[in-house]
Amino acid sequence: MLIKPSAGRVAAALTTLLLVTGVSTAVPVSAVPADDTTAWTATHDGPQPFPNVHTDWDVPITMSDGVVLKANVYRPADAAGNAVADQTPAIVNLTPYTKLATTVVDTALGDPALSGMLTAATAGFDLSVVGMSAYSDLAKALAAGALRNFGVDRKLVQAGYTQVVVDVRGTGFSQGDWQVFGEREQRDGVEVVDWAAAQPWSTGTVGMNGLSYSAANQLQTAERHPAALRAIFPVVPGGDMLRDIIATGGGFGVGFLPAWLASVNALKLMPDLQAFFAGNLDGQWLRDRMKDPFTNAGLLLATLTAPSLSASPELTQMLDGDSPMRRSLENHPERVTVPTFVYGGWQDIFAYSATRTFNAIDVPADQKKLIMGDTYHLTTGAGLGLPGGPPRLDVLQRAWFDKWLKGIDNGIDRFDPVTLKQQGGSWVRRDQFPTPGMDYRRMYLDATPSGTAHSVHDGSLRTEPGGAARLTVAPGLTGLCSRQAAVGTAGEAGVLDICAKDARINETNGLTFTSAPVTVATEISGPISAHLNTVLDATDGFWSVTVNDVAPDGRSTVWTSGQLQASLRHVDEDKATRSPNGDYTDPYPSLTVDTRQELVPGQPTIVDIGLPATEGVLQPGHRLRIDIYAFEVLRGLPLRPMLDASGLKPQHLQLDPNQPSWVNIPAAGHLG
Numbered sequence: 001m002l003i004k005p006s007a008g009r010v011a012a013a014l015t016t017l018l019l020v021t022g023v024s025t026a027v028p029v030s031a032v033p034a035d036d037t038t039a040w041t042a043t044h045d046g047p048q049p050f051p052n053v054h055t056d057w058d059v060p061i062t063m064s065d066g067v068v069l070k071a072n073v074y075r076p077a078d079a080a081g082n083a084v085a086d087q088t089p090a091i092v093n094l095t096p097y098t099k100l101a102t103t104v105v106d107t108a109l110g111d112p113a114l115s116g117m118l119t120a121a122t123a124g125f126d127l128s129v130v131g132m133s134a135y136s137d138l139a140k141a142l143a144a145g146a147l148r149n150f151g152v153d154r155k156l157v158q159a160g161y162t163q164v165v166v167d168v169r170g171t172g173f174s175q176g177d178w179q180v181f182g183e184r185e186q187r188d189g190v191e192v193v194d195w196a197a198a199q200p201w202s203t204g205t206v207g208m209n210g211l212s213y214s215a216a217n218q219l220q221t222a223e224r225h226p227a228a229l230r231a232i233f234p235v236v237p238g239g240d241m242l243r244d245i246i247a248t249g250g251g252f253g254v255g256f257l258p259a260w261l262a263s264v265n266a267l268k269l270m271p272d273l274q275a276f277f278a279g280n281l282d283g284q285w286l287r288d289r290m291k292d293p294f295t296n297a298g299l300l301l302a303t304l305t306a307p308s309l310s311a312s313p314e315l316t317q318m319l320d321g322d323s324p325m326r327r328s329l330e331n332h333p334e335r336v337t338v339p340t341f342v343y344g345g346w347q348d349i350f351a352y353s354a355t356r357t358f359n360a361i362d363v364p365a366d367q368k369k370l371i372m373g374d375t376y377h378l379t380t381g382a383g384l385g386l387p388g389g390p391p392r393l394d395v396l397q398r399a400w401f402d403k404w405l406k407g408i409d410n411g412i413d414r415f416d417p418v419t420l421k422q423q424g425g426s427w428v429r430r431d432q433f434p435t436p437g438m439d440y441r442r443m444y445l446d447a448t449p450s451g452t453a454h455s456v457h458d459g460s461l462r463t464e465p466g467g468a469a470r471l472t473v474a475p476g477l478t479g480l481c482s483r484q485a486a487v488g489t490a491g492e493a494g495v496l497d498i499c500a501k502d503a504r505i506n507e508t509n510g511l512t513f514t515s516a517p518v519t520v521a522t523e524i525s526g527p528i529s530a531h532l533n534t535v536l537d538a539t540d541g542f543w544s545v546t547v548n549d550v551a552p553d554g555r556s557t558v559w560t561s562g563q564l565q566a567s568l569r570h571v572d573e574d575k576a577t578r579s580p581n582g583d584y585t586d587p588y589p590s591l592t593v594d595t596r597q598e599l600v601p602g603q604p605t606i607v608d609i610g611l612p613a614t615e616g617v618l619q620p621g622h623r624l625r626i627d628i629y630a631f632e633v634l635r636g637l638p639l640r641p642m643l644d645a646s647g648l649k650p651q652h653l654q655l656d657p658n659q660p661s662w663v664n665i666p667a668a669g670h671l672g
Contacts, residue, residue, distance in 0.1 A: 036411035037391050040399040043410070044392075048158035050076035053110075054083040058099075058173055058272065061166065061195050063188055068284070070173040071192075072099045074152055074163040075201060087203045089230075089405040090196035091156065093165045093210040094189055094217050098172035098267045102151030102165050109147060110154050131497040134486075137379040144381030145394030149235050150211045153394050161401065164196050168217070170292070171268040175284050178268060178295045181216065181241065181328045189221030197228030204228055207401045211235040211380065212350075216331065219357065223335040231339040231404035233397045236380050239353030241329035242591060247318065248352075249609070250565030250591055251542065251636020252303040255488035256349060265294045308641050309593055315639065319593045333360040339367040339404045343393060345375035346423060346560070347487050347494075352612040355433055358418075366413035367404075370433060371396075372615065374421040376491025389427050390419050422523075423559050423616035424549050434526030434613065438666035440579035443515065445532075445626065445653070445661040447471060450514040452550065452623065455507045461515040461626060463672040465660040470535070474650040475542070475631035476509035483558040484544065488635030503548055503556040503627060511628040511653060514550060515671055518618045526666035527577070527613040528560060529584040530626070533661045534607050535652040539598040540645035541566040544632045545609050547663070548625040549618055556625055562611035563636050567645070569607045570595035583664040586610045598645065604654050624671055626663055628653060 054077035061069045075083040095102065127135045148156070157163055169188055170178030179185040197204045206228045208218040215234035222232050238244045245253040269289055275281045302312035309315050317323040333356075340361050344354025358370040371390055375382050385392035391399075402408040416429035446466030449458045457471045479485055482503060486494030494500035530545045546561040568591050575588040587608035599605050618624060630651040638646065655661060665671065 036415070040410065040412070041391055041395045043402075044155055044395045044398045048155060049160055050084060050158045051079045052077035052081050053154050053157045054081055061192060063169070063191050065184065067169055067176040068174070069166050069169060069188065069192065070099070071164050071166040072102070074154075074157045074165070076157055076160055076162070083201070086160065087201055088160050088162045089205045089207065089401070090199070090202050091161050091163045091401065092192055092196055092206060092208045093151070093163065093214050094168050094192065095165060095210065095214050096168045096171040096178065096264050096268075097213070098270065099165050099167055100172070100267070100270065105147050105150060106152040106154070128497070132495055133497055134379070134491060134494045134500065137375065137382040140382035140386070141375070141379040143392075144384040145392035145397070146211060146235065146381040148394040149209055149233070149397055150214070153397070155394070156398055156401070159398065161405075162201055164192070166192055170288065170295070171264060173272050173282070173285065175282065175288050177288060177292045178264070179328070180295065181220065183324065183328055186217070186220045186224070186328070189217055190224045190226045193221060193226040193229050205230050205405050207405050208232045209397055212238070212377070216241070219331045219333055219336060222338050222340070223332050225337065229338055231400060233341045233400050235343045235393060236345060236348050236350050236377060237342065237353065237357060238350040239331040239333060239357045242318070242326065244353050245349045246329070247591060247639075248636045249563035249589065250568040250642070251563055251632055251638055253349075253488060253635070254303075254637040255485065255493065255634030256490055258300055261296055261300060269293065303637075303639050306640050307644070309639075316593060319591060319596075321590065321592045321594070331357070333357045334362055336361045337363060339363065339400070341369045341396065341400045343371045343373070343381070345373045345377070345380060346421070346614055347374065347376045347483065347491070348380070349377050349487060349490055351487075351560075355613045359433065365417045365431070369415055369417060369419075371419045372421060374423055376486060376494060378491035383421060389421075420615045423557075423614065424619060424622070425617040433615070434666060435523065435615065435668075437668050438523075438525050439668065440581055440583065440585065440664055440666050441671070442581070442583065442662040443624070443626070443665050443671060445513045445655060445663075447655050450512075452514045452554070453507055453512040453556075453625070454504065455510055455512040457511050459511065459513040461513045461624060461671075465657040466655065468657060469655040471511050471653045471655065472650050473509070473511050473628065473630045473653070475648045477633065478506045478509040479544070479629060479631060479633055482506040484546065484561050484632060485634040487561070493634060501555070501557055503546065503558050504554065506629070507556060507627055509629065513626045513628075515624040517552070517621050517623050518669065518671065519620055520669060521620060522618040522667060522669035522671060523616070524559075524618070524665060524667045525615045527585045528611040528666070529587050529664045530562065530609045530611070531583065531662050531664070532607045532609065532628070533654045533656055533659050534566065534605050535602060535654050536566065536599050536605070537601050537649045537651075538645060538647045539567070539601065540642050541599070541649075541651045542631055542638050542642075542646065543607060543609060543651070544629040544635075545611060545663075546627040547611060547614065548627060549616060550623040550625045552621045558627075559616050560611045560614040561635070562609045563632050564589060564607060564609045565638055565642055566605070566607055567596050567598050567642060569605075570597060571608060579664060579666070581664075584608050584610070585664060585666070604656075604659065624665070
């Protein structure tokens with residue numbers, strides 16, 4: 001049944017939700033033609049052709065297998081709130097977070113008083129002076145338009161678009177079992193696009209938007225080429241879920257996944273209160289929820305308790321490269337053929353996938369764009385819309401859809417292909433990523449003290465191998481105070497700058513290798529790999545590596561980090577990438593039971609670890625540092641069987657000039 005929006009329904013939604021818990025190649029962004037970007041903002045924020053929004057609540061959409069999904073459909077309306085007769089393009093958002101969440105966000109942003117309070121509360125909000133800049137970044141994110149990408153953008157609807165927000169099957173008010181990107185769920189995306197295109201209010205052209213989960217399923221839908229889909233706008237999309245967050249380097253994402261699964265599973269159990277009190281609750285919805293009340297509970301439990309991999313079907317499936325689960329978790333952006341605008345963050349849980357997705361999409365440069373902010377998952381968009389930065393996400397989204405769904409020549413196709421918040425620097429624009437002109441070179445780990453770190457061993461980073469030495473590092477919990485922990489919790493553990501923006505506390509339990517200071521601004525751009533000659537006292541172990549910018553005052557800031565379970569070191573050569581010098585840039589680990597290789601205690605073993613691509617500039621007087629640790633917790637905790645095999649014993653880095661350890665760094669300039 002279609003009903004008009006009511007204060008009671010919005011109140012019920014709110015109540016229910018509250019019950020749940022200086023380089024020559026760097027061109028400043030200001031060089032982008034200001035007229036276009038200013039016009040985009042004015043177009044989005046200014047008066048719109050339609051004064052109101054009409055909402056059809058819980059519209060049923062029946063899939064080909066009979067499962068009924070529920071959608072809220074937001075249409076342009078006249079001053080009286082009646083939907084207009086004009087046909088419009090459709091914007092589809094498939095969310096697992098329930099339409100209740102988007103209703104709450106829409107209510108807050110759509111109410112002038114609430115929206116004004118939010119704007120006033122975030123304007124000038126700055127806690128960096130007390131070492132808690134994460135809160136400032138969150139305030140900036142709220143003002144950057146990400147919430148309108150997450151849910152409903154009333155300005156977009158009033159501009160002549162119809163937004164269709166759909167509960168993913170098995171979540172919200174939709175029937176079925178939640179598949180977490182499963183094959184049937186991916187087919188739903190195509191069928192929803194087809195449905196939207198066929199509606200009498202539709203022009204037959206469709207775009208897709210959304211953040212996080214709702215960004216990943218845009219790519220999955222676009223891979224399948226529904227005829228009506230003309231453009232997508234994925235914000236912080238995952239592209240390789242296993243490597244992004246589920247089992248990064250083989251370590252389970254305990255800092256994010258348990259809380260995330262619990263929240264989505266709790267939200268999916270919320271009934272349609274209006275239907276419930278009216279006595280017509282969907283019986284099939286209830287039966288589906290009773291059959292699967294907590295999706296992936298078995299997998300979560302097995303990662304922490306299973307005594308062996310064979311004892312858990314869930315772990316076996318996760319580490320089976322040919323299982324339906326594994327196949328569904330990996331996107332194929334090379335199959336995407338529609339205009340695509342990607343936003344990612346260097347410290348986002350999906351940082352690994354953002355640049356890879358952009359580069360894999362095979363469309364002309366005017367049809368794909370990438371923005372990378374220096375942001376966590378929870379601070380998505382922070383810095384956009386501010387002086388010197390790109391426009392807000394909602395502004396860019398509107399301009400993108402105006403171009404590709406309405407054919408308006410607004411210049412968005414001429415916007416720079418790549419816009420990056422350069423770590424250690426400012427916003428820069430590029431024609432491609434990585435930045436052209438980077439020279440991959442080995443920087444060797446040397447035991448000679450650098451005199452710059454208070455760590456288990458303060459070593460040096462040099463252009464030539466050093467002498468022989470064996471350095472030992474033990475597992476510890478200092479990583480709870482680290483940028484890796486902040487990344488692994490989507491930014492929640494990044495509250496304190498002394499942890500998230502300075503690695504010195506964590507370095508007290510790690511090995512550090514630091515270069516001489518650079519004399520000129522030195523740019524680093526691209527993926528990085530570490531090649532370590534290791535020795536273990538057990539049959540397994542865990543390694544974590546970071547790349548840091550060390551300031552003259554000693555502050556050590558992590559730019560990117562990688563990790564690997566030693567027994568899962570096997571490289572999939574078909575997917576791994578190498579630099580011209582032959583060294584890995586991305587030693588893509590197979591992460592399968594079949595390729596698992598336990599180590600021989602006491603025997604030197606080479607381990608290659610990939611780190612997500614990054615972009616930064618070492619300012620004059622700054623140094624490059626590599627940190628090495630023997631444990632992670634929140635970013636990736638070893639699976640229980642492998643944790644047991646390690647015995648949490650100390651681990652050794654064997655520095656041998658005949659079999660040296662190094663990092664493969666893409667840089668422009670001298671690092672020695």
